[in-house]
Amino acid sequence: MPELPEVETVLRGLAPTLVGQTIAAVTVRQPALRIPVPAILSQLLPGQTVAAISRRGKYLIFQLDSGWLICHLGMSGSLRIVPRDTPATVHDHVDLALQDHLLRYRDPRRFGLIAWTTQDPLAHPLLASLGPEPLSDAFDGAVLHKLVNPCRSPIKTVLMDSHRVVGVGNIYASESLFRAGIHPATVSRDLTRRRCKHLADAIRATLTEAIAAGGSSLRDFVHSDGNLGYFQQQYFVYGRTGEACRVCGTPIQRSVMAQRATYFCPACQPLAGADRPVEDSGKR
Numbered sequence: 001m002p003e004l005p006e007v008e009t010v011l012r013g014l015a016p017t018l019v020g021q022t023i024a025a026v027t028v029r030q031p032a033l034r035i036p037v038p039a040i041l042s043q044l045l046p047g048q049t050v051a052a053i054s055r056r057g058k059y060l061i062f063q064l065d066s067g068w069l070i071c072h073l074g075m076s077g078s079l080r081i082v083p084r085d086t087p088a089t090v091h092d093h094v095d096l097a098l099q100d101h102l103l104r105y106r107d108p109r110r111f112g113l114i115a116w117t118t119q120d121p122l123a124h125p126l127l128a129s130l131g132p133e134p135l136s137d138a139f140d141g142a143v144l145h146k147l148v149n150p151c152r153s154p155i156k157t158v159l160m161d162s163h164r165v166v167g168v169g170n171i172y173a174s175e176s177l178f179r180a181g182i183h184p185a186t187v188s189r190d191l192t193r194r195r196c197k198h199l200a201d202a203i204r205a206t207l208t209e210a211i212a213a214g215g216s217s218l219r220d221f222v223h224s225d226g227n228l229g230y231f232q233q234q235y236f237v238y239g240r241t242g243e244a245c246r247v248c249g250t251p252i253q254r255s256v257m258a259q260r261a262t263y264f265c266p267a268c269q270p271l272a273g274a275d276r277p278v279e280d281s282g283k284r
């Protein structure tokens with residue numbers, strides 16, 4: 001599933017080619033995505049120019065002359081720019097024809113979506129209740145503490161709830177918790193402000209590095225035929241069950257939380273409990 005860094009990289013890859021281009025035609029081969037592709041698009045979009053592309057969480061927002069296209073890549077979606085005469089294959093559901101290129105939406109599992117709005121896209125029902133952007137200036141330890149403090153659920157599950165904070169999916173939740181030295185099963189309300197600051201910093205660092213890694217593969221991505229995939233990164237814990245922790249050498253453990261595989265180092269991320277004093281319990 002594309003996560004925030006992948007979507008940010010898609011945005012950065014598409015923007016230089018797309019912004020300023022006028023849409024000549026729209027082809028919808030398969031409208032049955034997570035929500036149906038509006039039939040009106042093929043009449044509405046031709047002649048409109050792409051003024052800007054932005055991102056909110058994992059949604060891409062294309063600003064056109066008379067409204068906004070909102071796109072989510074779901075589990076397996078990709079957006080590619082291909083030459084205009086490129087034949088479509090079975091999962092290429094939507095094409096926007098530009099002057100020389102096609103913007104092609106491909107989605108084998110069809111959990112993605114393309115929506116249209118003429119109102120403020122940030123107020124659209126899909127986006128209105130999303131949590132803060134972890135890479136924005138407004139996100140810090142105090143904000144994170146306020147968001148997670150009411151929750152009795154494990155911190156990893158809360159981090160992955162896009163209504164609390166957007167863009168921290170399974171991989172980056174595990175990686176951020178490792179960097180912050182927080183066990184993924186820690187009860188959210190038990191996290192102090194200080195540990196929330198460490199966690200907010202870790203989330204920001206993890207996502208920023210992933211975006212930087214994505215930037216180096218941008219050219220390949222935009223012109224390639226394959227699915228989005230994940231960037232080649234050296235993870236600390238994700239997918240490393242039984243391998244040595246890169247910091248202390250302890251074997252990485254795997255557990256399942258809220259049906260998602262969760263990875264952690266039991267030594268670097270101790271679960272605060274009866275056998276171990278909570279290191280900063282007086283500073284809540």
Ligand SMILES: [Zn+2]
Nearest residue numbers: 245248265268
């Ligand atoms: Zn370790």
